[in-house]
Amino acid sequence: xxxxxxxxxxxxxxxxxxxxxxxxxxxxxxxxxxxxxxxxxxxxxxxxxxxxxxxxxxxxxxxxxxxxxxxxxxxxxxxxxxxxxxxxxxxxxxxxxxxxxxxxxxxxxxxxxxxxxxxxxxxxxxxxxxxxxxxxxxxxxxxxxxxxxxxxxxxxxxxxxxxxxxxxxxxxxxxxxxxxxxxxxxxxxxxxxxxxxxxxxxxxxxxxxxxxxxxxxxx
Numbered sequence: 001x002x003x004x005x006x007x008x009x010x011x012x013x014x015x016x017x018x019x020x021x022x023x024x025x026x027x028x029x030x031x032x033x034x035x036x037x038x039x040x041x042x043x044x045x046x047x048x049x050x051x052x053x054x055x056x057x058x059x060x061x062x063x064x065x066x067x068x069x070x071x072x073x074x075x076x077x078x079x080x081x082x083x084x085x086x087x088x089x090x091x092x093x094x095x096x097x098x099x100x101x102x103x104x105x106x107x108x109x110x111x112x113x114x115x116x117x118x119x120x121x122x123x124x125x126x127x128x129x130x131x132x133x134x135x136x137x138x139x140x141x142x143x144x145x146x147x148x149x150x151x152x153x154x155x156x157x158x159x160x161x162x163x164x165x166x167x168x169x170x171x172x173x174x175x176x177x178x179x180x181x182x183x184x185x186x187x188x189x190x191x192x193x194x195x196x197x198x199x200x201x202x203x204x205x206x207x208x209x210x211x212x213x214x215x216x217x218x219x
Contacts, residue, residue: 004087005046005087006046006086006087006088007046008044008045008046010086010087010088011035011045011046011048011049011088012115013088014049014085014086014088014090015031015035015049015114015115015117016115016116016117017068017085018049018051018065018068018070018083018085018090019031019114019117019119020068020117021064021065021067021068022051022061022064022065023117023119024064025060025061025063025064025067027053027057027060027061027064028053028054028057028106028120029051029052029053029057029061029092029119029120030051030052030053030101030105030106030109030119030120030121030122031049031050031051031109031114031119031120031121031122032050032051032052032093032096032122032126032127032130033045033047033048033049033050033091033122033127033131034047034050034127034144034148035049035050036050036121036122036124036127037124037127037148037151037152039112039114039121040112040121040123040124040152040155041151041152041155042124042148042151042152043147043148043151045144047144048088048089048090048091049088049089049090049091050090050091050093051090051091051092051093052092052093052094052096052099052101052105052122053092053093053094053101054094054101054102055094055095055101057094058080058081058092058094059081061081061092062081062083062092065083065090065092066083069085070083070084070085070090071083071084071085078095079093079094079095079096079097080092080093080094080095081094096130096134097130097133097134098129098130098132098133098164098165099126099129099130105122105126106120108122108123108126109121109122109123109126110123123155124148124152124155124156125155125156125157125160125161128145128148128149128156128161128165129161129164129165131145132145132161132165132168132170132171132174133165133167133168133171135168135170135171136170140170140173142170142173142174142177145174146174146177146178146181146183149178149183149184150181150183153183153184153185156184158184158185158186162175
């Protein structure tokens with residue numbers, strides 16, 4: 001049976017305990033994922049907590065979390081380890097797609113006070129890069145990223161993010177939505193064509209040439 005979805009208050013409690021445990025063990029880490037975006041002004045999340053550590057520190061991080069009473073796990077994936085605090089999941093990632101966990105990433109991820117604990121917090125653009133490049137045909141979670149982008153779009157260098165993720169068709173799908181909603185700084189299609197005429201000559205409002213008000217269908 002799948003664990004229930006934790007509340008954000010539970011996630012906050014686990015964040016404080018786990019971060020304190022990692023700091024006590026002198027394991028350098030970066031808060032990543034949706035919780036990092038929340039710490040930088042984005043919406044709250046009820047998903048999980050993501051930490052990024054150097055590959056050489058992965059086992060030490062897991063030992064520290066287990067020492068704090070969490071249940072550790074070595075999943076089949078070879079790029080992370082996991083720890084559970086009741087229903088709250090922590091992903092300890094050491095080999096993310098599209099990022100290298102090195103001194104430069106730690107330097108970019110400035111120190112912030114999060115719930116009274118000082119820690120490295122990943123920049124929003126780096127979070128989006130990792131999340132977009134991790135998507136595949138069986139994991140296409142675009143809605144949470146759109147929600148985050150609404151809140152923190154000013155923190156993203158959109159041309160840079162496009163260039164960093166251009167190989168992914170799933171990233172292109174995200175940009176199509178973000179562009180259409182006006183989140184990425186690009187002018188939505190309907191605003192680029194005065195009178196609501198799209199390049200094909202159809203009205204962007206969905207009214208066909210006969211004025212019937214029917215929504216055009218694609219062939």
